[in-house]
Amino acid sequence: MEHPKQSRRESLKTVWQEKKAVTIVYIFLRTSVVLVLLAQIFNRNFENVFLCLLTLILFTMPSLLERKLDIDLPNTLEIIILLFIYAAEILGEIGAYYVTFPYWDTVLHTMNGFLCAAIGFSLLDILNRHNRARFHLSPLYLAIVAFCFSMTVGVVWEFFECAMDHFFFLDMQKDAIVHNIGTIMLDPTGGNHPVVLRNITDVIVVQADGTQTALGLGGYLDIGLMDTMEDLFVNFIGALVFSIIGYFYVRSRGKGKFVKRFIPVANDSASPETADEKEEPFV
Structure with missing residues (x-):
């Protein structure tokens, strides 16, 4: 019987071999956040201490989702998610990059639209590839769902910003x-x-x-109107770009190398070719 410590050591070795770049970025960013956390505690800025703790929790979400959903996140997607969290919470909020760099918020919202479209696309693409799926959706349907998913996330986030400004006067919707x-x-x-x-x-x-x-x-x-419209517009651009790319990715039976870097894959799913041979698209 294999010893638990040996099994864990082998597991860590496998993770290092398969996700070396992700691990290096994760360690670097996590160390940076811990240092910022200590500085904020020393300065008695407890609001920023909360943001640092929230960031550390968010950093664990990609690996947690992989285990809970039994999926594999591409290294590129995982690194971008980690960098996005760091850029939004540490650089944006604590480092005041939102004020120092006028287009910081715009860039992050564009990236958010792109990433959310990738997530929405992958949710159905995993089902589409699954060897037990009873129907398969067309590339156009997948692209539309990905676009709508991303825009919905963007709208919900603007609701959140509006609520924070209304009740706590945080000015998240920049004037x-x-x-x-x-x-x-x-x-x-x-x-x-x-x-x-x-x-x-x-x-x-x-x-x-x-x-x-x-x-x-x-x-x-x-009061926030122009900022909200700009955020939704760049979210729209990011979502549209990925939806178009995802559409041609499915049309080419998953041969696009670029899109593969952003689409999670279920560990027990069939290959796209197998799925396509089983049944024609439903929509």
Whole structure:
């Protein structure tokens, strides 16, 4: 009978051989987060301590999903997920990259759209390849589902940002400065005709106690709308790009080397060729 320690040693050796790059990135990022965590504890910034702990937990999710769902995540996908988590939580929030680099949030939302489309695509692609599946879906159907899945995740995230801004004033939906607005709220007749204000250079805020403050921002302060629309648009681009790539990947019977780097595979699934020979696509 094999000793448990020996079995575990063999398992770690296998993981190292098959996922060497993932392991190196994982160790590097995890060490970096621990160092940041210690610095935040020393500075008594407990909100950032929570973000560091959350990041460490999120780092374990890819390997946990592999074990629970009995799937194999491609190394490229796993590395991108780890880098995405680090870029969003550590660099973005704690390092204030969202403020320092104006397009940091845009890049991450584009990547999120791409990754979520890959995840949504793989959920059905695993079923499509499974040797016990009773029907098989067409490439177009898989691409549409992947796109819709990614957009749904993007919308739900914007709901979350809106809720955090509304209840806790976190300004997750970053404000924008606009110089022209049209609103029916200024229609003197109370009708549905928008009044357009152009070339706005400043806004004066009057509080309940009569205090007046000129914002001095050079225009009208938009509360999160432009940021939300931009996030959803770049999510749309990322989702659309992967959906198109995934469509041709299935059409070529899984021969695309690029897409294989982003699509998890069930450990007990049949090959795409076997699945295609068994039954024609249902949709």
